[in-house]
Amino acid sequence: MSRLRVHDLTRQFGGLTAVDRVTFEVPSEGVTAVIGPNGAGKTTLFSMISGFLEPTGGRVFFEGEEITGIAPERIAVRGLIRTFQLVQLFQNLTTLENVKIGRHLRTRAGLLAALTRPPSARREEAEVEARARELLAFVGLADQAEVTASVLPYGRQRLLEIARAMAAEPKLLLLDEPAAGLNHDETERLGGIIRQIATRGTTVLLIEHDMKLVMNTADRVVVLEFGRCIAQGSPQAVQQDPAVIEAYLGGVEMLHA
Amino acid sequence: MTSSPSTISRDVVSLILGQAPVILAGALIAYVLVSGGYFVAVAGFALIYAIFVTGLNVFMGFTGQVSFGQNAFAAIGGYASAVLTTTYGWEPLLALAAGILGALLCALVIGYPTLRLKGHYLAMATLAVGLIVYEICVQWDSVTQGYTGISGIPSLGIGAWEVNSDRGQLIMLSIILALCMGAAACMRYSRFGRALVAVSGSEEAARALGIDVARYKLLAFLISAAYAALAGSLFVHIVGFVSPEVFGMNMVILGFTMLYVGGIGTVTGPLVGAIVVNLLPETFRAFKDYQDLAYGAALILILIYAPGGLAALAHAWGGRRLRNDATVKSVETPQ
Numbered sequence: 001m002s003r004l005r006v007h008d009l010t011r012q013f014g015g016l017t018a019v020d021r022v023t024f025e026v027p028s029e030g031v032t033a034v035i036g037p038n039g040a041g042k043t044t045l046f047s048m049i050s051g052f053l054e055p056t057g058g059r060v061f062f063e064g065e066e067i068t069g070i071a072p073e074r075i076a077v078r079g080l081i082r083t084f085q086l087v088q089l090f091q092n093l094t095t096l097e098n099v100k101i102g103r104h105l106r107t108r109a110g111l112l113a114a115l116t117r118p119p120s121a122r123r124e125e126a127e128v129e130a131r132a133r134e135l136l137a138f139v140g141l142a143d144q145a146e147v148t149a150s151v152l153p154y155g156r157q158r159l160l161e162i163a164r165a166m167a168a169e170p171k172l173l174l175l176d177e178p179a180a181g182l183n184h185d186e187t188e189r190l191g192g193i194i195r196q197i198a199t200r201g202t203t204v205l206l207i208e209h210d211m212k213l214v215m216n217t218a219d220r221v222v223v224l225e226f227g228r229c230i231a232q233g234s235p236q237a238v239q240q241d242p243a244v245i246e247a248y249l250g251g252v253e254m255l256h257a
Numbered sequence: 258m259t260s261s262p263s264t265i266s267r268d269v270v271s272l273i274l275g276q277a278p279v280i281l282a283g284a285l286i287a288y289v290l291v292s293g294g295y296f297v298a299v300a301g302f303a304l305i306y307a308i309f310v311t312g313l314n315v316f317m318g319f320t321g322q323v324s325f326g327q328n329a330f331a332a333i334g335g336y337a338s339a340v341l342t343t344t345y346g347w348e349p350l351l352a353l354a355a356g357i358l359g360a361l362l363c364a365l366v367i368g369y370p371t372l373r374l375k376g377h378y379l380a381m382a383t384l385a386v387g388l389i390v391y392e393i394c395v396q397w398d399s400v401t402q403g404y405t406g407i408s409g410i411p412s413l414g415i416g417a418w419e420v421n422s423d424r425g426q427l428i429m430l431s432i433i434l435a436l437c438m439g440a441a442a443c444m445r446y447s448r449f450g451r452a453l454v455a456v457s458g459s460e461e462a463a464r465a466l467g468i469d470v471a472r473y474k475l476l477a478f479l480i481s482a483a484y485a486a487l488a489g490s491l492f493v494h495i496v497g498f499v500s501p502e503v504f505g506m507n508m509v510i511l512g513f514t515m516l517y518v519g520g521i522g523t524v525t526g527p528l529v530g531a532i533v534v535n536l537l538p539e540t541f542r543a544f545k546d547y548q549d550l551a552y553g554a555a556l557i558l559i560l561i562y563a564p565g566g567l568a569a570l571a572h573a574w575g576g577r578r579l580r581n582d583a584t585v586k587s588v589e590t591p592q
Contacts, residue, residue, distance in 0.1 A: 050465065076467030084465070090458030092522075101455045105467040107448050111476065114447035115440055125447070168466055 001064055003028045003172050003203045004049070004080075009058035011044050018044040020227035021058065026172070026220075031194060031204040033214045033235075036224035037247065042207040043085055045224070046176050050082040051075040062172070077105060079171035085180065085207075087157045091150040095141055095160050098149050099132040102167025135163040139193060155186040159193070166197065173197060175206040179213050191217045215239070223247070278525040278568050282532055286431055290424055296539075297423040301495060303535035304430040305488050308437050309508075310515045310527035312484020315441060318522035319450060320477040321457025322372075325509055326383030327485045329390035330360040332504035334486030339407040339499045340400055349413045353490040360486030361479055368478040373471055387509060394501040406500030413494045426495055433491070434528070437484060442524045444480075453477055457522075518559050520566025529568045533559075 004026040011019040019041040026032045034042050047053035049060055051072035059068045067075050090098050107128060113121035136142050139159040144152065149160060158178055165173055175194070179187045187210055194217050198204050208214045214221060214235065221238045223231040225247040231238050238244055289300045309331060316322050337356030341347040347355070371382040394401050401407070412419045413429065420429050444450045452473045455463040460470050493499040511534065519530020534556075541551040563570050 052461070052464075072461075072464040073467050073469050076465060081467075082465050084461065088459045088462035088465075090455055090462065093454060093458065097451065097454075101451045101463075101468075102466055104448065104452060104455075109448045111444070111449050111480075114444050114449040117443065121447075128448070164466070 001028070002026060003063065004205065005061040005064075006045075006049065007059045007061070009045065009048055009060065010056050011041075011048055011053065012056045017227050019048065019055075019224075022224065022227070022229045023058075024222045024229060024232055026203060026205050028203055029198070030219035031198045031206065031217050032220045032222065033218035034205070034207045034222045034224060035209075035211070035214055039226075040224040041227040042224055043176060044227075046082065046174055046207060050080065050174055076168065079169075080174065081165045081168045081170035081172075082174035083158075083161045083165050083176055083178065085176040087154070087161050089149040089157055089161060089164075091148075093149060094146050095136060095149055095152065096129075096132055096145040098160055099135050099164050099167050100128050102135075102164035103128045103131060105168045132167060135166055136160075138166070138196075139163045140189070155182045158182065159190070162193065162197075166202070170202055172203045172205060175204065175208075177207050177209060179208060179210040187213055278529045282528050285532065286427065290427060293424065297427055299535055299539060301423075301427055301430055302492075303531045304427070304434045305492050305495070306511065306515060306535065307434050307528045307531035308491065309485055309488035310512050310519070310531055311434075311437050311441050312481040312488070313512050313516055314521065314523075314527050315444065315453070315484070316477045316481035317516060318526070319445060319453040319457060320474060321454075322474060322477065323380040324383040324478070324481065325380055326367075326385070326387035326390075327481060327512060328504045328506065328508040329383075329387045330364060330482040330485035331489030331492075331508060332390050332394055332501075333360040333363055334489035335493045335499050335504060336394060336401060336407075336489075337486075338490040339410050339493050342411050343407055343409055344400075349411055349494055350415060353413070353487070353494070356490045357483050357486045360482045364479050364482035365475075368475045372474040372478060387506065391501055391505060394504065401501070404500060406498060407493075408498045410493050410497045410499065412497070413491070430491065430495075433487075437487070438524060438528060445524055449476075454522075514556065516566075518556060518566060520563075520568030523566065523568040526566050526568035530566065533567065 002025040006025075007023050008021045009019055009023070010017065010021050022041075022045060034045065036042055044053065048055045051067070051070050051074070054069050059066055061067065062075070062078055062080055065078075067078065067080075090101060093101075107124050109121045109124055133142065133145060136145055139162060141152075141156060141160060141163065144156070149157065152160060158181070162173075162175070162178065178194070179190055182190060191213050194204055194206070198219075206214075206218070218235055221232065221235050222229060223238055223241075223244050230243045230247060231241045233241075286300060286304075289296045309327070313324070313327055316324055334353070334356035337359050338349065338352045341352035341355055342349055367382070367386050371379050374382065395403055397403075412421050412426070414420055420426050444453075452463070452468050455466070455468055456470050456473050456477075463470055489504060492503065515530030515534045516527060517530070518533055519528065520526030537555055538548060538552050541548045541555070544551045559567065
């Protein structure tokens with residue numbers, strides 16, 4: 001069974017159709033990438049899948065169950081966690097605290113436990129701390145656990161957001177342009193991290209502009225243009241698809257970069 | 258790098274600096290207890306306000322919401338205590354509990370619909386609630402005795418044992434405040450508190466991580482209402498008198514001033530703010546006619562030179578150290 005199935009998904013803003021009857025499936029294994037020129041409707045598509053934007057038509061199925069129009073926090077409970085194109089960190093908190101907040105769905109302690117601190121809550125808190133440090137190490141931020149998130153360089157903020165999302169142990173991780181604003185080395189490291197996430201059993205769906213990252217990390221590619229899905233398949237197949245080459249026009253070199 | 262001797266000593270210094278507000282406040286209260294007199298009453302009000310502002314801080318500082326109507330919950334607590342003890346002869350402690358319960362109920366009814374609103378709408382709704390409760394206190398003559406107010410409210414106590422002396426009351430208030438601040442600290446550094454600060458940091462990110470934003474806003478609102486009702490109730494039991502003015506708009510303004518001067522979002526900030534804002538006018542008594550002017554200037558200076566509040570000064574110092582480390586590291590390690 002596929003992890004995610006998007007069927008005829010549509011979103012109109014006034015007279016503009018940002019996403020036009022897009023249909024595709026994301027299998028449980030590996031990395032799937034959604035690519036397309038600017039304004040192709042990629043972020044709108046993501047917002048609808050993650051519940052932040054109500055579709056005007058079509059349906060979304062997660063693990064076979066319909067999630068169309070459900071509130072984002074309810075979708076997150078099911079194991080679909082997203083990141084944002086413009087990093088949305090808890091700016092005033094330390095990197096460690098940011099990742100700890102990501103554990104919210106995997107922990108139980110409430111107000112009463114906060115006040116009385118029973119052994120179960122203390123165990124849970126120790127587990128949260130350990131897991132958060134593990135994830136910081138995973139993305140290479142172990143030595144900056146006590147640094148305030150807002151002072152991290154941009155590339156590291158992106159990595160922190162991924163670590164925070166992974167703290168929720170998602171079944172499906174949605175990454176919205178994770179390489180935007182990263183330099184060459186950082187993008188390369190990011191690619192490695194994304195592959196590792198997929199190897200550990202989390203399905204990854206990403207929107208990306210950086211063709212090199214897509215070609216190196218994605219197992220499947222979905223191509224959008226003007227809100228429509230114009231091609232899908234393996235990176236190699238998509239690269240040779242005439243419709244895709246046409247869509248990118250001057251961007252042919254970019255495709256082969 | 259982190260284990261170099263200079264870093265360790267700096268860690269110790271920032272730890273002491275971080276606890277400085279509590280140590281200073283403790284010393285101040287001890288001094289007032291020994292010296293006695295007029296300042297016992299001033300210190301008492303400061304502690305009651307510290308409880309009120311600690312609650313306000315849970316809602317505004319931790320959760321990042323705005324409420325102009327906290328005086329409503331203080332009024333509910335205060336009037337419940339006043340009416341139930343004088344008219345119906347209830348035990349003060351029972352009346353206090355009833356006041357808190359009443360405030361919680363009221364906060365639930367107001368909060369459930371309005372906390373789904375964002376930003377200014379919520380602030381306007383809470384402002385309205387504060388004004389409505391004030392009007393009720395004025396107009397509901399048969400119960401509240403209007404502007405005349407209710408006097409002869411008994412002191413707090415259990416059974417025959419009452420806390421009557423000024424010093425006894427100050428000790429009692431210190432203990433209650435310590436418990437209230439301890440509870441706030443426990444909340445902040447737990448899964449619950451992290452959810453609150455997540456809501457304040459970015460509602461979108463919080464929702465994306467599965468945090469039920471509306472639920473946590475409501476819980477924070479209820480907690481702040483309970484603190485306000487407790488403060489209101491303590492006030493009337495200590496003063497022995499209540500009138501609508503006690504819980505007027507000036508209470509909200511004072512609360513805000515204390516919160517920002519002390520340090521919004523910090524655990525010790527409310528205590529620092531309550532003490533400074535209560536004692537500052539007294540220190541400027543020598544200025545006579547210019548007392549208010551000097552007081553206002555002092556507040557403005559504090560907000561300019563300590564924009565995060567006085568309690569945040571120590572943290573700011575620690576933060577600068579971390580910031581330097583971060584820049585150094587990002588330059589040092591081109592992976």
